[in-house]
Amino acid sequence: MDWIVQHLWLVPALPILAGGIIALLKQRHRVLAASLAIASMFLSFLLSLGAFVHLLSLGHGDGARMVVNFNWFQFGSEWVRLGWVLDPLTAVMLLMVTFISLLVFIYSVGYMAEDENSTRFFCFLALFAGAMLGVVIANSLLLLFMCWEVVGLTSYLLIGFWYANPKAAAAAKKAFIVTRIGDLAFFLGMAWLYAQTGTLLFFDGGAGCLERSALTALVAHTTIFGLTVSTGIGLLIFCGAAGKSGQLPLHVWLPDAMEGPTPVSALIHAATMVAAGVFLIARIYPLMSADIASLPALTPTVALQVVTWVGAATALFGSLVAVAQFDIKRILAYSTVSQLGYMMMGLGVGGVSVGMFHLITHAFFKSLLFLGAGSVIHGCSGEQDIRRMGGLRKFMPITFATYACGMLALCGFPLFFSGFWSKDEILHAAFAWSVSRTPFFMGAFGALLTAFYMTRQLCYMFAGSSRRAQISPMPAHGGHAAGDICHAHSPHESPAVMTAPLVILAAFAVFLGLIGAPSWPWFQSFLGGEPALLNFGAFSGVLPLMVASSLLVFLGLGLGWLLYHRKRIEDADARDALEKIQPDAFSVLGHAFYIDKLYDATIVRFNAALAYICDWLDRWVWSGAVQAFSYLVLALAWLDNFFDSKVVNAGFDAGCHTVSRGGRLLSFLQGGRVQSYLKMIGLALIVLVMLMLWGARA
Amino acid sequence: MSPLNAYLLLSALLFSIGLTGVLTRRNAILVLIGIELMLNAANLNFIAFWRYGPNPAALTGVMFAIFSIGIAAAEAAVGLGIILAVYRHTKTTDLDQINTMKG
Numbered sequence: 001m002d003w004i005v006q007h008l009w010l011v012p013a014l015p016i017l018a019g020g021i022i023a024l025l026k027q028r029h030r031v032l033a034a035s036l037a038i039a040s041m042f043l044s045f046l047l048s049l050g051a052f053v054h055l056l057s058l059g060h061g062d063g064a065r066m067v068v069n070f071n072w073f074q075f076g077s078e079w080v081r082l083g084w085v086l087d088p089l090t091a092v093m094l095l096m097v098t099f100i101s102l103l104v105f106i107y108s109v110g111y112m113a114e115d116e117n118s119t120r121f122f123c124f125l126a127l128f129a130g131a132m133l134g135v136v137i138a139n140s141l142l143l144l145f146m147c148w149e150v151v152g153l154t155s156y157l158l159i160g161f162w163y164a165n166p167k168a169a170a171a172a173k174k175a176f177i178v179t180r181i182g183d184l185a186f187f188l189g190m191a192w193l194y195a196q197t198g199t200l201l202f203f204d205g206g207a208g209c210l211e212r213s214a215l216t217a218l219v220a221h222t223t224i225f226g227l228t229v230s231t232g233i234g235l236l237i238f239c240g241a242a243g244k245s246g247q248l249p250l251h252v253w254l255p256d257a258m259e260g261p262t263p264v265s266a267l268i269h270a271a272t273m274v275a276a277g278v279f280l281i282a283r284i285y286p287l288m289s290a291d292i293a294s295l296p297a298l299t300p301t302v303a304l305q306v307v308t309w310v311g312a313a314t315a316l317f318g319s320l321v322a323v324a325q326f327d328i329k330r331i332l333a334y335s336t337v338s339q340l341g342y343m344m345m346g347l348g349v350g351g352v353s354v355g356m357f358h359l360i361t362h363a364f365f366k367s368l369l370f371l372g373a374g375s376v377i378h379g380c381s382g383e384q385d386i387r388r389m390g391g392l393r394k395f396m397p398i399t400f401a402t403y404a405c406g407m408l409a410l411c412g413f414p415l416f417f418s419g420f421w422s423k424d425e426i427l428h429a430a431f432a433w434s435v436s437r438t439p440f441f442m443g444a445f446g447a448l449l450t451a452f453y454m455t456r457q458l459c460y461m462f463a464g465s466s467r468r469a470q471i472s473p474m475p476a477h478g479g480h481a482a483g484d485i486c487h488a489h490s491p492h493e494s495p496a497v498m499t500a501p502l503v504i505l506a507a508f509a510v511f512l513g514l515i516g517a518p519s520w521p522w523f524q525s526f527l528g529g530e531p532a533l534l535n536f537g538a539f540s541g542v543l544p545l546m547v548a549s550s551l552l553v554f555l556g557l558g559l560g561w562l563l564y565h566r567k568r569i570e571d572a573d574a575r576d577a578l579e580k581i582q583p584d585a586f587s588v589l590g591h592a593f594y595i596d597k598l599y600d601a602t603i604v605r606f607n608a609a610l611a612y613i614c615d616w617l618d619r620w621v622w623s624g625a626v627q628a629f630s631y632l633v634l635a636l637a638w639l640d641n642f643f644d645s646k647v648v649n650a651g652f653d654a655g656c657h658t659v660s661r662g663g664r665l666l667s668f669l670q671g672g673r674v675q676s677y678l679k680m681i682g683l684a685l686i687v688l689v690m691l692m693l694w695g696a697r698a
Numbered sequence: 699m700s701p702l703n704a705y706l707l708l709s710a711l712l713f714s715i716g717l718t719g720v721l722t723r724r725n726a727i728l729v730l731i732g733i734e735l736m737l738n739a740a741n742l743n744f745i746a747f748w749r750y751g752p753n754p755a756a757l758t759g760v761m762f763a764i765f766s767i768g769i770a771a772a773e774a775a776v777g778l779g780i781i782l783a784v785y786r787h788t789k790t791t792d793l794d795q796i797n798t799m800k801g
Contacts, residue, residue: 673793674796677792682717
């Protein structure tokens with residue numbers, strides 16, 4: 001076993017250690033805190049790179065999965081075992097997470113420069129990165145779940161980083177509670193899995209829960225509705241993944257999570273944490289796809305069908321809602337929801353490599369977009385409303401260029417941008433899906449909308465002339481912009497520490513797609529453990545579909561350009577071009593189909609009513625019972641006191657008085673004079689003698 | 699009157715004189731002297747009962763008397779020591795003054 005495999009635990013341990021040290025630092029050591037976080041992340045990145053290279057050098061085949069398992073603790077006769085695994089999936093995720101984390105950390109130095117709590121920020125960030133890496137390397141569902149929860153916790157802490165802002169505090173709470181709903185199902189699934197297989201290790205030399213013997217046992221049993229047990233467990237775990245990855249109907253926390261600092265949005269709520277759900281499904285893919293051998297091999301399992309439908313619905317929903325948003329980060333948030341839906345759909349229809357490829361490319365261009373948005377917000381001193389931006393191309397050329405790269409990658413602009421290849425692969429797999437073709441059409445329409453809303457956003461932000469001067473100064477968002485007041489009137493380009501990560505990410509957003517293009521599907525074969533072959537012939541099979549999806553993208557871009565660029569947006573308060581055409585539909589979309597309102601009216605209100613009833617019960621019934629009981633005790637105590645003072649005490653006092661009076665009487669006898677005693681003795685002697693004399697005679 | 703009766707009368711007289719001294723005197727030393735007198739009355743009884751008793755050949759009475767005299771000497775020494783200590787403490791030998799043991 002190689003050094004790098006044995007010491008893979010260092011990858012998550014280093015950032016967590018750094019986070020622990022940073023927690024002890026004071027604000028005046030902010031430079032040290034930032035350098036610690038960045039240094040630990042850099043070391044983790046190097047280690048991940050080492051692991052990746054090691055895996056590459058091993059070649060292909062079954063040898064490309066190495067696990068280290070160890071005993072954690074014993075209960076009863078069973079050992080709870082944890083461990084980590086190095087396989088292509090882990091290696092790719094490790095590289096992506098460490099690299100993007102590193103860039104975001106560096107970017108944060110610039111973005112958080114004026115925040116007075118930046119050490120706390122870096123502490124949370126480092127802790128998050130460590131926990132996320134823990135999720136990635138875990139070879140045990142239990143270890144994965146623990147890291148998963150730490151990730152959720154740090155997400156909560158970071159969304160609520162500006163906790164003085166009530167919206168941020170509420171968003172943090174919402175994110176925590178909504179993801180908890182999914183995690184409950186996840187936990188149930190985990191417990192069920194343990195009850196069925198007796199192990200939570202993924203790979204354990206043939207005895208793990210994702211290996212053949214366990215899976216055969218799992219599909220052999222059926223539970224309610226004729227589902228196999230593996231499907232039931234898979235669906236429960238998928239609930240957890242849906243909560244974390246913002247799938248319908250648990251997506252509501254993700255747009256609100258944008259109240260956190262923008263680097264957090266980029267790292268956690270776009271690139272890594274929300275991808276953890278997708279990663280989880282990819283990790284347990286053998287469980288999701290396990291099926292009874294007698295069925296025809298091409299029919300996907302119920303679990304995968306659910307994943308596909310949920311993913312497709314989420315993809316369409318997210319892109320529809322993103323069309324009608326005005327907050328720069330909310331657009332990106334709904335776009336993230338939509339793209340996560342694509343990933344899930346990719347997993348469902350095409351397997352691990354399809355979903356993971358989009359996950360990786362999306363991580364790069366979406367973090368790029370968020371960091372770009374952060375740069376814009378930073379440059380506009382806290383402004384987040386795209387209606388009040390405009391004309392930023394002149395002021396922020398680097399940000400504009402990189403943002404445009406990210407935007408084109410997200411839209412899936414043909415050939416040169418990574419999103420094109422990964423999204424196209426998902427659509428292609430969806431087209432070939434044996435169950436239904438509806439997810440394909442949903443995805444294709446979503447792709448059209450994606451191109452449209454990104455063009456709209458870009459036009460609002462960068463084109464035209466500035467609409468800043470028309471509005472009265474807004475209160476600065478959160479805390480970071482407080483120091484920017486001095487140059488509040490002219491948007492400005494961000495410092496190099498912020499633009500450099502943008503440029504690097506932009507390069508990746510453009511070129512990363514090439515490793516997964518149909519002509520040279522290196523990524524897919526790396527995950528699948530096969531050699532990659534250069535084959536331009538593969539294009540011919542997918543060419544019609546590629547042309548079709550390209551046409552869709554061009555249609556979306558053109559529509560956006562038509563509506564938002566041809567006619568200049570001059571007035572910040574003017575109605576949106578789409579709003580003029582369809583005000584009702586636009587309002588529905590703008591409120592995200594009123595799902596938040598629906599939840600407020602049903603679940604939240606139900607919950608509140610329950611809480612009210614509990615409060616009432618507490619206040620009147622339980623509290624009354626407790627009060628009555630306390631009065632009873634008081635009465636008993638009074639009785640006891642009465643008995644004590646009037647009966648016991650009085651009797652005892654009387655006894656004492658008698659004794660002391662008797663003592664006083666007797667003490668007269670002890671006069672202290674020797675001679676009086678002697679007199680007594682003499683008298684007694686005389687009486688004795690007389691008794692002897694006369695008594696004997698009688 | 700037999701000689702034994704005479705001795706016993708003498709002894710009783712001696713005892714009564716001693717007891718009277720013990721009970722009436724205020725001075726601790728004189729009380730002690732009274733006690734010595736009572737002891738010697740007892741010794742006289744021992745000797746008299748032995749001399750006129752059934753077995754004058756055995757020297758039991760003399761032995762008793764000699765022991766008693768020895769013990770009396772020791773007792774006198776201890777008694778005088780106590781009186782001395784009390785005197786040092788209270789600066790008096792008047793027994794009526796020494797009543798700190800009063801209950």
